[in-house]
Amino acid sequence: MIKRRVLVVGYPKSGNTWLTRLTAELLGAPVKGFWKEPQSREIAVEGEGRVSDFEVFKGHHSYGAMRRDFNLADVVYIVRDVRDVALSGAHYFPFELPSWFGKVTLGTRRLTAAARRDSLEAIRVCRMILTLADGNREVSEWCAQPWDEHIYAYLDAGACIIRYEDLLATPERECRRLLTHFGVERSAAQIQHAIAAQSFQAAKKRFLAEGDDKRAAFLRAGRAGAWSTELSTAQRQFCRERFGNMLEHLDYTIADAPPESASEAGG
Numbered sequence: 001m002i003k004r005r006v007l008v009v010g011y012p013k014s015g016n017t018w019l020t021r022l023t024a025e026l027l028g029a030p031v032k033g034f035w036k037e038p039q040s041r042e043i044a045v046e047g048e049g050r051v052s053d054f055e056v057f058k059g060h061h062s063y064g065a066m067r068r069d070f071n072l073a074d075v076v077y078i079v080r081d082v083r084d085v086a087l088s089g090a091h092y093f094p095f096e097l098p099s100w101f102g103k104v105t106l107g108t109r110r111l112t113a114a115a116r117r118d119s120l121e122a123i124r125v126c127r128m129i130l131t132l133a134d135g136n137r138e139v140s141e142w143c144a145q146p147w148d149e150h151i152y153a154y155l156d157a158g159a160c161i162i163r164y165e166d167l168l169a170t171p172e173r174e175c176r177r178l179l180t181h182f183g184v185e186r187s188a189a190q191i192q193h194a195i196a197a198q199s200f201q202a203a204k205k206r207f208l209a210e211g212d213d214k215r216a217a218f219l220r221a222g223r224a225g226a227w228s229t230e231l232s233t234a235q236r237q238f239c240r241e242r243f244g245n246m247l248e249h250l251d252y253t254i255a256d257a258p259p260e261s262a263s264e265a266g267g
Helices: 016-027 082-092 106-116 120-134 147-157 164-169 171-182 188-197 200-209 213-218 233-249
Strands: 004-009 031-034 054-059 075-079 160-163
Touching: 004 016, 016 031, 016 054, 016 075, 016 164, 016 171, 016 188, 075 147, 075 164, 082 120, 082 147, 082 233, 120 233, 147 233, 160 164, 160 171, 164 171, 171 188
Parallel strands: 004 054, 004 075, 031 054, 075 160
Antiparallel strands: none
């Protein structure tokens, strides 16, 4: 029987793993792995024993790369506030002390000058912010495009977009949107079970019980709005100026204090 392939895609560190596992749980399907990388040890893989008409894949592919293999009806795109992506990416990617402070544009010198007087962590955050602003294949092949350019192509094509923050705040509503998109019906009890099974705490507990400390460590705090207290004034200002249009288009606040939201999700 030919399976219907589903792709959960988004920019790195946007909650892709969490939404991939949750989508598979809702569909009663296995997570097969990272699309077109069958040899990679993808953290999202689980549910190998599930019997379903669906199989779910994770990806960070650009719209142009994705469209060769999937119809939009089989794709869901997760987006996260770029300022929180910067914090998560700074922790995840193996940044070294940068050698490019003298080679940046005038607009980014304000950003990096403050970091030079601060900690290595602040420098890593600045490097991630610049990666999101300009794209940088050296950081990751999946970060070759700027954050907003990656998103815009999917928005322009009319893809189903799920905001990470909405998935935290109103998971039942977002799960119903997902199910409607894929043409699947589930009861309220089934939806609640899927949400509970794929919560940050439940997933981390499973990994620890299996002795998989690496996968458990991959799941950090999984929260929304940390940028408002953890980014410096210069970093927040740079993000407002560089990403303001897309943040506003996606209904994110551009002010320094984000709306209150819970914290619970996978990486």
